[in-house]
Amino acid sequence: MGTMRMPPVVFLGPSAPASDILSILPNAIIRPPARRGDLYASRILRHEFFLILDGAFGNVLSISPREVVDVVQDGAVVVGASSMGALRAADCFPAGVHGAGIIFRLFKARVISAEDEVAVLYREDRPFPALTEPLINMRIALRRATREGLLGASEAEEIISAAQSLHFTLRTWPSAYQKAGRHLAGEMLDFLNGIDTKRSDAVLAAGKVLKLLEVGRGSFRPSRSPQLFGLSSDGRERSPVALSGADRQQIEAEFIEWLCCSGRAHSRLDNEINWVNGELTVPTSSVWNILSGSGELEADLMRFDIFRRAVSEARRCGLRPGIEDLRQAERQLAKAHGVGSWNELLICKGSSSSYAKRLGIHRTELALTKCLRRTFLFVKGRSTKPREVLLWHPK
Template sequence: MSGPLYIFTGPTLSAEEGRAELDAIFLPPAAQGDVYRATLERPVAIGIIDGYFERVPSVWHKEILWAMSEGIHVFGCASMGALRAAELAAFGMEGVGSIFESFQSGELEDDDEVAVAHGSAEDGYRLLSEAMVNIRATLAAAESLGEVGAKTRAALERVAKELFYMERAWPTVLTRAAREGLPARELEALRAWLPTGRVDQKRRDALRMLRTLRTRLAEGLAPKQVRYHFEHTDAWEEVRRRASRLPLGGDEGDEVVPEALLDELRLRGSFTGAHRAALARALAVEQASRLGRTADEVELQRTAEVFRVERGLFSAEDFERWRQTQRVENLERFLEDESQVRWVETLFATDALRHLPDHLRATGKYGALLERARNKERVLAARGLERPMLADAGMTEAELWRWFFEQQLGRPVPANLEQYARDSGFTDVDALRRAVLRERLAFPPGT
């Protein structure tokens, strides 16, 4: 049997380490749809070491079942791979290593046993926490060498298990253990032993799986045979359709937002607004796909030109600087989605306005905004200023802009008022000027 061999890995084992063991294509941790996309390439086998857990949908059992029904061997170990292998062993997925064996036997049950916090692909998936399975293996080794006793080992396991997986780290475990009054002598002995004695069971299992695959391939791996009939359900077709939109081995940065970036949004009070805007973007792209709309080369070029003008990126150098600053690795994909979003915005503009009042009600802003708008209408109508002009305000246009931006908004007058107007939802700068005039005349300074 010939074909490529795909391995999904990340924080457990680097691609460089993996290539030293096995000639394969190493991909980022598996998320939902990745095994489906890999199967489309007709590999001889797929190995799952690492996979996403929380913010990104996890690799789905059904895509693994489909891969095996297509004659592809699927192996799992160490982390997400061990979990899925234990769950699907009865259907033919092959697990490797002691972590898989512990899940299969029921000794381990919780997903958090293998979950870790880690950095992005750019950061080499740098580990930010310790896996519970590694803590257990390390403590077992420490006990066998006499560094800690059985009671202390069991207590340390309990302390570590009680921590949220993102908080599990040896300094934290040892500090909490000391607070609980565990024997200081044993804790200090363990602290001194850890730098050379720590056991990385996940890495050991990952290497064991790669070596197992190497042996099996050398012996000759016939197409996978399964005893079940794969059901093409509606849910499966929906996941398959969504997965088809993304490339295999895509840049993690395009799909996963680092926790550190989310924290920056949260600390600035911007998370909810950004999340809702992202949801609207996702739904717009999804709707365009459902309606069969595609963006050809001409449309992508038009979208790029409009995008550049809107943001003042007039030269090729400005646009390239923006692309690098914003870490846009796949510009074509970005422009395709941007084109779809703009098309759906136009298509559903009336529907969006119809839902705007309910959105404002949900955010608690509708009543106050409506009352202010009605007051403004009454005041202007009483003064005969429904369509005011600059002369009515006794100001020059420059003075009007300075009053609005500097005194009302506390910011400098934008260099590009036309762009500001469009970004703010006005049709053009004339519409912005009329609105600012009405604001000035309805609520002059001192009122």
């Protein structure tokens, strides 16, 4: 008898009903949304094909880019789409992770970057359909509505801005329209509810896995080790490879400054950071050791790389952030730093201090990324477009 292939493992939650996936991959093993370590555990059991659609976050550790890269480098095939899967596929595609669908392409092109874009509230015992609407579904549905002439671009932007200000557990079409001060007609609600990009991307990704299964593993990169990663000696402790070849010395100071200004550094670095004449003065070796011990260094490196590429792209395109872009950036930074408002954040950091000045620069850069995302989701007919963007045309 020939060697039997283990069935593909699909991490699925509110993005699509299990029946959609099983109609394409009837032998698939359906697992709940992926948590930290789930991919490792399945790989140790010698599964070779993985489809990540949904992932847990918040009160549990989410699946990390390092885990995904380790499994791919061990010789497995990983496809990501729809929700957390799209985010991790965009993070890790240079390592050989496959992505599928509109949401993956938008993350990969850096038009969107926040996990909040795909976050929803759902029941664990009955995950589909979700109890709230993912922000990215709302963006795409409203853009399609503008193309159909059902509403204007300015109205769509108002509704998206209102939805973005809501916590994801409260984000529904009625609540977004109410927050924006707009009337939601029944016909429009039916139209918007009929567009479920996360679900259609999940189906597309399942089809991609089926094709990869049919092709076999001959065209894929072999494992770095004859053993499973869980038994090998060089698995999870490799250095980060998130910055396209840049070494640590090249990006160290800028990366730590971004961590501080974005609020991702939290209180654990407060005693290590000094600002002199607007410049960051920090014993980088000790800070790097602290970050390396956090378990999230590689994910932060990837977020930093995406951020600075988006800023560079916005500047290349000659974009200027609007008032609402700046306000959104201020709200995001205030929340990240654990204060109630932008003014309160400046007061906490000393409004005339070097740190506060750098925060102001970071606010403008963050607003640029929001301007880039807004521009290329809602403005038609632009001759300038971000590099590497894969054009998508919802029908």
